[in-house]
Amino acid sequence: MARQMKGPATELIHVGESGLGVPVPLTTPIYETTTFVFESAQEVLDYNEGRSNKYLYSRYANPTLVSVERKLAVLDHAESALVFSSGMGATATILMAHLKAGDEVVCSAAVYGGTLHLLDDLLVRYGIRPRFVSLAELADPDRVLTESTRLLWFESPVNPTMRCVDVRRVADACRTRGVVSVFDNTFASPINQQPLALGVDLAMQSATKYLNGHSDVTGGCVTGAAALVRSVEMTRRLLGTVMDPQAAYALGRGLKTLPLRIARHNANAQAVAEFLAQDRRVSTVCYPGLPSDQDHQIATRQMSGFGGMVTFDLDERYERATRVYDRLKLIKRAASLGGVESLASLPILTSHWGHSDEQLRAAGVTRGMVRISVGLEDAKDLIEDLDQALQNS
Ligand SMILES: Cc1ncc(COP(=O)(O)O)c(C=O)c1O
Numbered sequence: 001m002a003r004q005m006k007g008p009a010t011e012l013i014h015v016g017e018s019g020l021g022v023p024v025p026l027t028t029p030i031y032e033t034t035t036f037v038f039e040s041a042q043e044v045l046d047y048n049e050g051r052s053n054k055y056l057y058s059r060y061a062n063p064t065l066v067s068v069e070r071k072l073a074v075l076d077h078a079e080s081a082l083v084f085s086s087g088m089g090a091t092a093t094i095l096m097a098h099l100k101a102g103d104e105v106v107c108s109a110a111v112y113g114g115t116l117h118l119l120d121d122l123l124v125r126y127g128i129r130p131r132f133v134s135l136a137e138l139a140d141p142d143r144v145l146t147e148s149t150r151l152l153w154f155e156s157p158v159n160p161t162m163r164c165v166d167v168r169r170v171a172d173a174c175r176t177r178g179v180v181s182v183f184d185n186t187f188a189s190p191i192n193q194q195p196l197a198l199g200v201d202l203a204m205q206s207a208t209k210y211l212n213g214h215s216d217v218t219g220g221c222v223t224g225a226a227a228l229v230r231s232v233e234m235t236r237r238l239l240g241t242v243m244d245p246q247a248a249y250a251l252g253r254g255l256k257t258l259p260l261r262i263a264r265h266n267a268n269a270q271a272v273a274e275f276l277a278q279d280r281r282v283s284t285v286c287y288p289g290l291p292s293d294q295d296h297q298i299a300t301r302q303m304s305g306f307g308g309m310v311t312f313d314l315d316e317r318y319e320r321a322t323r324v325y326d327r328l329k330l331i332k333r334a335a336s337l338g339g340v341e342s343l344a345s346l347p348i349l350t351s352h353w354g355h356s357d358e359q360l361r362a363a364g365v366t367r368g369m370v371r372i373s374v375g376l377e378d379a380k381d382l383i384e385d386l387d388q389a390l391q392n393s
Contacts, residue, residue, distance in 0.1 A: 028067035030249045034058050060237050064245040068252040072211075072221050075190045075258075076203055080229035082236060083221045083248060087186065087206025088114050089241035090220030094204060095119070095151070097235035098180050098228075101127025103150035108138050108165065110158040110363060111184060112206075113351050119153075134362060138165055141173035149177070155184035156193075157299070160311045160347040160371040161364040162286040164295035167302050171199030180228070186210070186338075191262040192305040202228055209338025210308070212254040213261050217247045261340070264376050265308030271379040272372065272386065276312045281390045283368070284313040308374045309337060311347070318367035320393050321346055325370055327389040330381055337373035342382055345371050 005011065018037070036055040038044050046052040055061055065083055072081035084090040095118070099105060107119055109132040119130035133144045138154060145152065152174050156165040167183065174181035182202045183195040189210040195203040205211060207219035220243075222232055236242055243251070266289070273287035288299035289306030299306060314320035325333060331342040335350050345351075352365045360366065374382065 028064055028249070028252065030245050031058070031062050031064045032245055033062075058245065059240055059242050062242075062245050062248070064252070065243055065248045068243075068248045068255065069221075071252065071255050072223055075255075076194065076196050076223040078196055078203070078223035078229075079226040080233075081221060081223045082229060082233055083207065083219055083243040083251065084236065084241045085220070085243055085247075086218045086241075087112075087204070087208055087220035088118065089239075090204045090206075090222050091115055091184075092118060093236050093239055093241045094182055094202060094222055094232050095123060095128070095153075096239065097232040098151055098182075099123070099128050102129070102148070104129045104131060104146060104148040106131050106133055106144050106149050106152045106179075108133060108135065108154040108158075110135055110161070110163065111153060111155050112159060112186070115153065115184070135163055135165065138170060141170045145173060145177050145179055149179050151180045151182060153182045153184070155187065156302075157187050157288055157295075157307065157309065159187065159309075159351055160286070160345075160369060162288055162293075162295075162309060162311055163364065164288055164299045164302070166298055167193075167195055167198040167200060171195075171201075174201070175199060187309055188303060188307050189258065189262055189338075191259050192266065192307050193303045196223060198302055201225070202232075207251055208336065210262065210265070211258065211338075212251045213258065213339060214250075214254055215336065215339035215341065217250045217254070219243050219247055219251055261376060262305060262308075265374060266305040268376065268379045268382065269308045269310050269374040270306065272374050272382055273310045275383045275386065276310065279387075279390065281314070281393055282312045283315045286311040286313075309371065310374055311369055311371045313366055314368040314370070314393060316366040316368040318348065321348070321368045321370050324389045324393045327391075327393075328385055329388070330377065330385040331372060331389075339373070340376045342375035342377060343373040345373075347371055 047054050069081040171181050181200045183200040185195050185203050186206045202224040204222045207221050270289045276282045276285045287310045288295050331344045334343045347369050348367050
């Protein structure tokens with residue numbers, strides 16, 4: 001017998017939302033929903049008391065996100081992973097979760113500019129005390145940690161000089177003193193470098209870069225031991241820095257080709273770096289994969305590939321750098337990195353804009369530097385583009 005029709009508004013809201021059978025999709029669908037349905041009060045109670053793996057609310061957890069978080073945890077051999085609305089969302093949430101007023105944070109001065117500003121402009125207002133240390137100071141980590149240091153933040157290779165920090169040494173010093181070490185692995189990606197295996201407590205990345213790899217998703221992530229990640233998760237609920245399910249789906253798709261893409265980024269960047277290193281129009285090439293690079297030894301110890309980022313210097317001269325930059329045809333002039341397409345940026349106009357001469361010297365950054373995020377094009381076409389851009393430079 002036909003079911004009695006309810007009003008059209010009621011029908012359109014409720015019909016077709018459940019009872020469609022349980023298909024087994026090959027890929028995890030986008031769970032485009034803010035909330036999840038319970039059968040009974042008992043089910044809600046079981047959820048609240050941790051006795052069920054149901055979902056409650058997408059700001060807390062969503063299956064599309066969990067699918068990606070599992071991939072990221074496996075990639076880093078971690079107990080837990082979380083994804084965020086951006087790399088900065090991840091950074092802010094990690095710092096808020098693990099710091100309170102009065103705590104000192106030791107931060108490498110050579111980290112992403114947004115991380116520096118977050119600590120120095122915003123978190124200081126809440127009583128957190130950042131102290132920035134040079135790469136030379138970080139080389140002797142026992143000397144940079146004090147009784148009140150609660151957390152240490154660093155990254156390697158460093159933007160844009162591609163200098164490398166001895167990750168294990170810094171992680172060990174932190175572990176001995178009970179300081180939480182957090183490492184930004186965005187430039188290398190977990191395919192080339194495994195910070196947790198090197199002893200770091202938490203590894204974060206801007207998923208906007210290599211993890212997604214197609215320049216069309218903004219996201220971030222963290223991996224680490226369950227207990228440390230759990231407090232970040234509780235803070236993510238409060239700050240609402242969670243990733244959107246659509247973004248998580250795209251990120252999960254990108255991740256499936258990460259090893260293939262990184263192998264190609266590594267090979268293309270090595271070819272570009274070797275071309276630039278033998279070219280007399282270029283004064284310096286910064287790439288840890290070059291045997292002549294000052295950090296080649298340390299990079300070889302802790303990286304299984306050297307990544308897709310190459311920086312070169314044109315006699316420290318701004319006019320030469322802008323001329324070459326403006327002449328690029330195939331390589332696009334754009335900020336960001338880690339996508340399939342090659343991008344060029346001038347650190348003096350982007351990451352190091354507004355820095356004093358002294359700050360630039362401390363960071364090892366010159367006015368003549370050009371940074372290339374080497375993409376997945378044919379290496380010979382990239383080299384041809386750089387060659388023509390360098391003509392009469
Ligand atoms: C090394 C590094 N960490 C963190 C971030 C911040 O990531 P997002 O832009 O996804 O917030 C960036 C962005 O450029 C970065 O390069």
